[in-house]
Amino acid sequence: MPAAMTMHSYVCLWLAFIIPVLGVNFDTCLAEVRSGQWGPVGGTDNHGRPSNISTATAITYELCVAACGSGQADFQWNIFSQQFSAWLLPYLALVSQLPFGAVARLDNLMSMLLTVGSPTLAAYSLALTVLNGHWIAQRFSGVSYPNVRNAVRILSSLQQSPLQVNTDDSLLASLVVLHSNDEFWEELTEWLNFVHTWSISAVASILWVITAYVFTVVDSFTGVVTFSTLNANGQAVGSIFLWLLPIVVGWLQISPKCDSERVNQAMDKANKIAYVATLDGEPTLASNKSNKRAIYLRKGAGEIHRDEQCTPPIYNYARFLPWTLAVENVYYAFREASERSNSYQPVDSAKGWEKGDRNMRVHYLNRSGSQAQVTAYVRTEPPEIYPRHRSRWGSGVVSRFLLAALVALCLTWGTTGAAILVAFFTPTKGLACRSGSYLIYGINSTLVWIMMVTSSVLAHYSTFTVSVKGRYFHTRSTRLAGVLSIFLRRLGKVLASINTIWIVLACLFQFGSFFDRCWCDSSVFYLGTKNAYNVIDVAPEDVAALNAPWIGGVALASGCAVLFMGFVNVLINPALPAD
Structure with a gap:
């Protein structure tokens, strides 16, 4: 406080x-x-x-x-102080409860500006996170093999990290198949089991926002309305920022693993105990052979993939496609191992199948073999075509994108539309400075989302290569995609920063009577110079007529916020597959 x-x-x-x-x-x-x-x-x-x-x-x-005159109305401190404290200040305090976790403070600041400047992008990343968690659980639901449950937990937890999977040199095959790697999966699951969750300050901030919103809505309907209080009323401000409440609550429920240092430490510790198969069949630590690992976090990927390195969860939009491909590689390995174990095929075909028991469905003796045997155990195609036949985008990405986009746009325009509705019907009716400011905020929020998502798609496309005589090259189109990706990402961040400043200033200007001037109060932009007029003496019937749009605005904003939270709660914590 x-x-x-x-x-x-x-x-x-x-x-x-x-x-x-x-x-x-x-x-x-x-x-x-x-x-x-x-x-x-x-x-x-x-x-x-x-x-x-x-x-x-x-x-x-x-x-x-x-x-x-063309100047503004008198600045009234008592009205500004009351409206600012009741409507805007609680939301500014709630911003501090967003999850951050990046190493660089500038990245944390940028994540805050992106969130406030584009609630569409914030809602999209949150919706995409819960959809990814549900998708991966469904994807692995038909797989039954040791460590598959831990694999799903780990992969889902690493949505906030630049996850990479290496299928070369039997690294992934060994990690999935060898019983020596059981400790890897168990320990990494445990080390990633830290949460960004509820705290006293978070609960206090959320309760403050809810209480302030309810009290001020009631007061706006029961208080005495004058020309000054009518135009400085924060009903619209409370609606346009209401999206922040389900975003903060949603991230607190998900508890994203966004602490960069802890995630990197967990991965490094786990990779130190990862084993890889050898030519003679006796597994050895992967660190004894090379610096390559089956599952790792990409570091120093260059400017094109910079947002993938940032752990604040609003950047999950940038990791969506590479994360999906990484999960797909792990899934195929577990799927093939599961199918072969269900057919009682041991890794070493020269040995017989050892039956397990209720505590060990697949006996550990069935999960050992040479490098060639381990690699063949999880391979679906001959080496000359594996894995180029697979989609470079991953499965289910379009449906998840469309659903995440739909709920994000509904939350954005539900709250923004409510603010526009309230301001539009406040005398003088029409699109003016206040409603126009909210409309610009909503449009910019959507534009930022479009730019950032397009940038992530282009960044992923820029990684595509073509093979010429066994060598891989980038084409002119992929190089151009990389340049456009960087440009759109930077432009989107600049626009988000401007939009953040814009909406805060718009709220301050409304409370501070800056918009109380002839041009704004006469709705000149909407009615035209000849037809515009300024309502100064507000009649009781005018106040009564405001009840319908004000109630509609409250219902629209709060309804969209509740529906978004319901969407998150339906998909969160899906059932995990059995080992």
């Missing part, structure tokens, strides 16, 4: 320099217009229809500029 109050004081002090304290008093201006000081023409009712100047409750845009 002290930190939050410090932020509050800092923002207020900063705002005092950019927003003048003294401005236009629209009540005084309307009184002058009614007195006839500015002539008999220009008065309207609150629907824009011409009215007697002495009883006018609104004035045309042209008269507003002439009589009141």
Whole structure:
């Protein structure tokens, strides 16, 4: 709370320099217009229809500029402080509960800017994470072989890491087949069993947001509405930031393994006890043969794959395709081993099948052999075509992408649309500064998501090579894809940073009366200069008419947030396959 109050004081002090304290008093201006000081023409009712100047409750845009000026309304500290503390400050505090974990602070800062600047990308990465967890459990559901359950846990936990799988030199085959590697799977599962989960500060921040949202929504319907409080009302602000609540709660439920140092340490420790088959059939530590490992985390992959190296889970969008391919390689190895063990085929075909028991379904004597035997045990095709026949994109990627995109866009535009709805129907009705600011935020959020996802697809495509006389080369198209990937990623991050600043400033401007000026309050952009008018004297029937769009906005934003959390909870923690 002290930190939050410090932020509050800092923002207020900063705002005092950019927003003048003294401005236009629209009540005084309307009184002058009614007195006839500015002539008999220009008065309207609150629907824009011409009215007697002495009883006018609104004035045309042209008269507003002439009589009141083009400046903003008076900055009222009590309104700004109340609205900022109730609507915006709880969300700014909740941002600190997002999972980070990158080694570089700049990457953590960028992940925060990407989240706030593009809730679409944040929701997409979260939805993709739970869909991947469900997909991998389904993918391995028909496999029954020792360590398969631990393999699913490990691969799912490594979604926040640049996972790589090496099938050369029987490394992966040995890791799957040899009973000497049982310890590898068990220990790595244990070492990755740390969580970014609930804490007192996280629960307090979430409860603060929920309580503030409920109380302020109730207050907005029951409080006294005036011209000043109507335009500074934070109903729309509360809706446009409501997406943050299911995002934070979702990540806390998933508990992503995003601590870069701990994940790398766990992988290094596990790879030290990984065994590989040899020519004579006696397994040896993989570290005795080379620095290559079957499962490892890519390091120093270059600028094209930079986002894959960043462990904050919002970057899961960048790891989606390479992670899927890595999982596929492990799956095929386990699948072939499972099918052969179900047919009672030992690794060493010269030996007979040793029956297991209820504690050991596949006897360890059936899981030993030479390098050639181990490799052949998990191979589905002849060496000359393996594994080039497989998709370079992975299975099920399109359906998961489409579903993740759908729920992400629904959450983004459900909350953004609610904010636009509330601001649009607040007198004067129409698309103006407030509703337009929210619309720009939603559009930019979607554009950032499109850029970043396209960048990840191009980055994956840039890894494709063609074989010429046994040598592999990159084509002109793959090199161009790499350049475009870097450009789109950087452009997306710049736009996300700008969008973050934009939405925070838009909220501050709304609370600080910056948008209370003739041009904004008259909805000139929507109605046009000749038809625009500024409602100053808000009638009780105008306030009553706001109940429907305000209730609709609350229902739309909260409904989309609840549905998104329901989506996450349905898919989280899927049933794991049996060993």
